[in-house]
Amino acid sequence: MMNENSVLKVNSLTVGYTRKPVLWGIDFEIPRGKIVGIVGPNGAGKSTLLKSIMGVIPITNGSVKIFDQSLDEVRKRVSYVPQRESVDWDFPASVFDVVMMGRYGRLGLLNRPRKADKEVVLDCLEKVGMADFARRQISQLSGGQQQRVFIARALAQQADFYLLDEPFAGVDAATEETIIQLLRKMSEENKTLIVVHHDLQSVKKYFDWIIMLNVNLVAHGPTETTFTEENIKKTYGGKLTLLSDVRNILANTPYPTKENK
Amino acid sequence: MQAVIDFFSFSDPNIRYVVLGSMLLAASSAIVGVFIVLKKKALIGDAVSHSVLPGICAAFLFAGNKNIPLMIIGAFISGWLAIVIIDFITRNSKIKKDAAISIILTVFFGLGVVMLTHIQHSGYASQSGLESFIFGNAAALIGNDVIVFSIIAIILVITVITFFKEFELTAFDEPYAKTLGLPVSRLELLLTTLTVLAVVTGITAVGVVLMAAMLITPAAAARFWSDNIRKIVIISACFGAFSGLAGAFISYMAPAMPTGPWMVVASSFIAFFSFFFAPKRGSVFLWWNKRQHLKTTDEENILKIFYQLGEPSGYFEGEYSVSKLMEKRTVGQDRFKSALNRLKGQNLIERVGEDWLLTKKGMKESARIVRLHRLWELYLTKYMQMPAHKVHENAEMIEHVLTPELEKELEIQLGFPDRDPHESVIPRI
Numbered sequence: 001m002m003n004e005n006s007v008l009k010v011n012s013l014t015v016g017y018t019r020k021p022v023l024w025g026i027d028f029e030i031p032r033g034k035i036v037g038i039v040g041p042n043g044a045g046k047s048t049l050l051k052s053i054m055g056v057i058p059i060t061n062g063s064v065k066i067f068d069q070s071l072d073e074v075r076k077r078v079s080y081v082p083q084r085e086s087v088d089w090d091f092p093a094s095v096f097d098v099v100m101m102g103r104y105g106r107l108g109l110l111n112r113p114r115k116a117d118k119e120v121v122l123d124c125l126e127k128v129g130m131a132d133f134a135r136r137q138i139s140q141l142s143g144g145q146q147q148r149v150f151i152a153r154a155l156a157q158q159a160d161f162y163l164l165d166e167p168f169a170g171v172d173a174a175t176e177e178t179i180i181q182l183l184r185k186m187s188e189e190n191k192t193l194i195v196v197h198h199d200l201q202s203v204k205k206y207f208d209w210i211i212m213l214n215v216n217l218v219a220h221g222p223t224e225t226t227f228t229e230e231n232i233k234k235t236y237g238g239k240l241t242l243l244s245d246v247r248n249i250l251a252n253t254p255y256p257t258k259e260n261k
Numbered sequence: 262m263q264a265v266i267d268f269f270s271f272s273d274p275n276i277r278y279v280v281l282g283s284m285l286l287a288a289s290s291a292i293v294g295v296f297i298v299l300k301k302k303a304l305i306g307d308a309v310s311h312s313v314l315p316g317i318c319a320a321f322l323f324a325g326n327k328n329i330p331l332m333i334i335g336a337f338i339s340g341w342l343a344i345v346i347i348d349f350i351t352r353n354s355k356i357k358k359d360a361a362i363s364i365i366l367t368v369f370f371g372l373g374v375v376m377l378t379h380i381q382h383s384g385y386a387s388q389s390g391l392e393s394f395i396f397g398n399a400a401a402l403i404g405n406d407v408i409v410f411s412i413i414a415i416i417l418v419i420t421v422i423t424f425f426k427e428f429e430l431t432a433f434d435e436p437y438a439k440t441l442g443l444p445v446s447r448l449e450l451l452l453t454t455l456t457v458l459a460v461v462t463g464i465t466a467v468g469v470v471l472m473a474a475m476l477i478t479p480a481a482a483a484r485f486w487s488d489n490i491r492k493i494v495i496i497s498a499c500f501g502a503f504s505g506l507a508g509a510f511i512s513y514m515a516p517a518m519p520t521g522p523w524m525v526v527a528s529s530f531i532a533f534f535s536f537f538f539a540p541k542r543g544s545v546f547l548w549w550n551k552r553q554h555l556k557t558t559d560e561e562n563i564l565k566i567f568y569q570l571g572e573p574s575g576y577f578e579g580e581y582s583v584s585k586l587m588e589k590r591t592v593g594q595d596r597f598k599s600a601l602n603r604l605k606g607q608n609l610i611e612r613v614g615e616d617w618l619l620t621k622k623g624m625k626e627s628a629r630i631v632r633l634h635r636l637w638e639l640y641l642t643k644y645m646q647m648p649a650h651k652v653h654e655n656a657e658m659i660e661h662v663l664t665p666e667l668e669k670e671l672e673i674q675l676g677f678p679d680r681d682p683h684e685s686v687i688p689r690i
Contacts, residue, residue, distance in 0.1 A: 054440040072442070080440040087434045091299065092490045101430050105441030110423060137488045157441075 005032045006068070007161050007192040008053070013062035015045070015052045021215065022048045026062070028220045030209060033190045035183055037197045037207035037223070041236050044214045046196045047083065050163045054080045066161060076106065079159035081150050083166050089138050095149050096134040099124055102156030124155040129178050144175030151179060162186070164195045168202075180206055203227055268513050276513065279399045282407040283466050283505035287524060289414035290459035290472070291479035291501025292421050295494050296452060298480040299432040303473075304359065305344065305453075308366040310460045310472035312343030314373025317394055317464060321380060327391065329406045333413075333461050340457040343369050373469075397468030397521030399509045410462045417455055417462070421494075428452065429490055467508075468521035475501065475524060482532035485539035504528035558661045559600040562590060564609065564627035565634070567619050568688075577624050580616035628688040634660040635681035635688075636671045642682040643675065649682035 006029050013026040023045040030036050038046045051057045053064050055071050067074050079102075102124070103117045125131045128148040133141070141149065147167055154162055168176050183193050183206075194211075197203065203210065203223065210227050212218040212235045219231040271277045297306050316339030320332040343365050350361040380391060393401050402410070421428065427448050430438045439445045456476070463472040483497035508524030537545050566589045571577035587597055601617060604610045609623035619627060634656045641652040663671070672678075681687055 051436070054436075056436045056439050075440075075442040078440075080437065082434065082437055086436065091433045092484065092488045092493055093429075093433065094489070097429075097490075098433070101426075101433070101437070104426055104430055104438075104443065107426075109427065112426075139488070153437075 006030070007032050007066065008194070009065040009068070010053070011063045011065070013049075013052065013064065014060045015048055015057065016060045021060070023052065023213075024216045026213075026217045028211060028217060030192065030194070030211075032192050033187055034192055034209040035187050035207050036192070036194045036209040036211060037203055038194060038211045038213055039197055039200065039203060039235065040213035040218075044235075046213055047165050049213065050080065050165050050194065050196060054078070054163060056080075076157070077160045079154040079157040079162050081154045081162065081164040081167060084143065084146050084150060084169070089141065089146060091138065093138055094134065095125065095130060095136050095138060095141070096121060098138055098149050099152045099156050102153040105157060120156055120158070121152075124152040127155060127182060128152045142172070144171040147171050147175060148178065151182070160191055162191065162193045164193065166196050166198060168195075169198060200232065264514055268510055275403060278404075278407040279402050279513070280506060280509050282402040282410055283399050283509040283520070283524070284502040285411050285414045285505070286462040286466060287475055287479075287501040287505030287508075287528075288498040289417040289501075290463060290475050291483075291497040292494055293417055293452075293455045293459045294476035294478075294480035294501075295483065295490070295497050296421075296428050296432055297456060297476060298484065299490075300452075303477045303481075304362050305347075306456055306460070306476040307473035308343055308347065308362045308369075309340045309457055310463075310469050310476070311366045311373075312369035313337075313340040313457075313460055313464065314394065314469050315339050315369055315376055317469075318373055318376035318380060318391075321391060322376070329409055329465075332464070333409070336461045336464055337457055339369065340460060341453075344453055344457070370469075393468065393519070394464050395468050395470055396519035397463070397466050397471070397508075397524075399466045399512050399520035400516065401465045406465065410465070413458055413462045417458055420451070420455060424448065424451065425491075463521075466505075466520055467524055468519065471521040471525045474528065475504070478525070478528040478532050479504065482528070482535040485535040485542045500528060500531050504531065554661070556600070556603065559592065559596060560604050560607075560609075561626075561630045561661055562592075563597070563600055563604060564619070564623060565630050566590060567610070567623070568627040568631045571619075572685075577627075578618060580613055580618040582616050586617065625690055628690055630660055632688045632690070633663045633668060635685060636668065636675065636678070637663065638681050638683070639675055639678055639687075640671055652682060 009029045010026055013023055014021055015023040026049065038049065040046050048057065052059050053066075053071075064071065066078055071078065099121045100113055100117065103113060103120065107113060107117065122131065122134065125134055128151050130145065130148050130152060133145065133149075138146070138149065151164070151167060154164070167179055171179070183195070187193060195207070197206070204227060207223050209221070210223045211220045212226070212231055214235050218235045219226050267273065268276060271280065294306065297303060313336035316335035316337070317332045318335075319339070320335030321327065323335075324331050347358070347361045347365050350356050350364070351358045356364070377391065377395075427438070427443055430441075430443065431445055431448050435445055438448075459476060460469070460472045463469075463475055467475055479497045479500035480493070482500055483493045486496050487493050504524045504527040507527035508520045511523040512518045512520040535543065537543050540546055563586065566586050567579075567581070568577065569589065570581060570585075571579055583594075583598065583601070587594070590597065601610065604623070605612060608620055609626055610617050611620055637656045637659045638649075638652040641647045641655060642649055647655075678687060
């Protein structure tokens with residue numbers, strides 16, 4: 001049975017770009033209104049987890065339920081912030097144009113943005129402290145400003161559940177502070193946030209729930225009880241060489257590893 | 262001269278058709294081209310344009326004559342097939358995309374040339390003019406053909422306008438578009454279809470070899486003139502239309518000239534012009550900016566010399582000869598003197614006989630630069646942990662670019678300091 005308060009339920013999720021699994025049998029559930037951190041070493045599959053939840057890359061096995069429904073049924077309630085480096089910032093668009101893209105899902109095909117959409121966009125820019133930059137070319141933004149624009153674009157979707165891929169990577173201290181304040185405010189409004197994070201120092205300060213990942217799920221739960229010395233060791237320094245050897249064999253296996261595929 | 266007047270009076274309906282047709286098809290492919298360029302898929306356009314040739318020849322062999330609608334269908338099918346095969350190869354083999362594109366482009370084009378040669382040697386009565394599909398001949402745009410190509414061109418424009426925001430978003434951030442629930446793969450299919458159609462519109466007037474240039478070049482040139490995607494699309498369409506007009510005109514004046522290459526020459530000329538002279542992005546503009554910055558740097562450095570010479574005594578109204586001033590700087594004498602003259606023009610220094618001295622305005626300005634220099638030095642030692650003897654070089658550069666807002670911010674962060682890391686006083690204005 002699904003818990004009333006559960007926002008996301010991931011069930012034995014396996015994802016592999018080719019045959020080599022990037023995520024292996026992931027099971028977890030996250031409650032509503034939490035700021036959830038995902039940590040793990042490079043190549044642990046943190047970004048892959050977000051992308052597979054959002055349907056950007058296909059799931060090999062297992063299932064993802066959001067608000068107890070499939071992604072397609074609740075798309076308007078979910079919003080995704082990709083990594084800043086994933087796009088070419090020399091694209092001919094202004095800050096306003098990019099944030100307006102967050103409205104395209106609601107607008108649907110053929111419709112043009114209306115006045116209400118423009119107001120939402122300006123309001124979201126206000127929230128991330130970028131209102132003065134609406135007309136600015138995106139190629140002229142600093143890293144922190146780019147990140148704020150991406151977050152404003154996600155806010156413009158007016159969703160209930162947000163997935164952010166490394167929003168704190170390479171941003172200045174002021175931006176980091178603005179973003180974390182914003183996230184806290186959103187969680188007070190009962191929004192749920194999942195954040196891929198790199199800096200272990202700030203985990204306890206930022207997140208009330210934690211997912212510790214290294215291809216398989218090492219631990220998950222409230223930060224206080226889960227983010228322990230022992231689990232960190234397991235996530236980052238664990239003896240996973242055997243696992244990675246097996247993955248390499250799978251990658252080079254010339255026959256399908258699943259009979260019905 | 263009479264020919265020019267004949268052409269531009271458009272009194273001959275044939276000329277009207279040719280001109281209108283060329284402009285319309287060039288403009289519509291230039292519009293589609295903007296999205297191809299923004300998606301960094303220019304090579305695909307090239308592959309498609311070469312790959313339609315076997316389809317055209319197959320249609321000819323099938324019909325036995327130049328049946329334009331059938332040829333369009335043939336071109337469409339083989340252009341499409343090429344893209345599907347490129348995708349298939351990329352996905353299912355170790356061959357990378359660029360290699361797959363070259364392989365398919367050459368295989369299809371080679372096949373097309375073989376078929377074309379076969380047709381030309383097999384004595385079809387109506388094969389004349391088929392070779393114009395390679396390099397284009399706008400004069401062949403007559404009667405119903407113009408109408409067919411124009412309808413396709415209009416369909417292209419309407420489709421792009423209809424799906425504008427979707428194309429914009431998928432070009433900028435495709436994964437995000439997917440998370441919004443946009444039908445990303447169908448949009449991709451649509452853009453590919455538009456690319457093939459754009460190439461097809463150009464097969465008689467431009468020819469298959471150079472059609473890729475009409476897709477890509479106007480769009481690439483338009484990028485220099487604006488940072489707004491809507492404006493880029495309009496500018497690109499204008500560039501395309503102009504190239505179409507120029508190509509049609511030249512091949513009218515010299516009937517032996519193929520139209521396609523001349524359209525490409527015209528659009529390449531626009532692209533070169535844009536590359537050099539476009540405001541903000543053109544290289545002349547960038548060069549000019551750099552030159553201006555160098556000049557300002559020279560001027561500010563001279564003002565600093567005056568300050569440094571006056572600093573020991575605290576008397577900043579001293580008069581100095583050029584050679585005295587030049588002891589402190591290592592730039593050429595000509596450059597130094599022209600900078601002095603520019604400063605005089607700005608009322609920052611005055612000339613008394615052979616000597617120079619600061620004006621009131623110049624004193625303020627010289628203090629401002631020294632102040633920026635020393636504030637920055639202090640910032641480097643305090644926040645970047647740079648040793649005091651290493652900060653001077655960097656400050657020599659940065660003092661010329663700090664804005665008043667940054668100056669204020671520096672003061673606040675440093676707590677309104679009095680002295681720099683070398684214990685020199687930071688002047689206040």
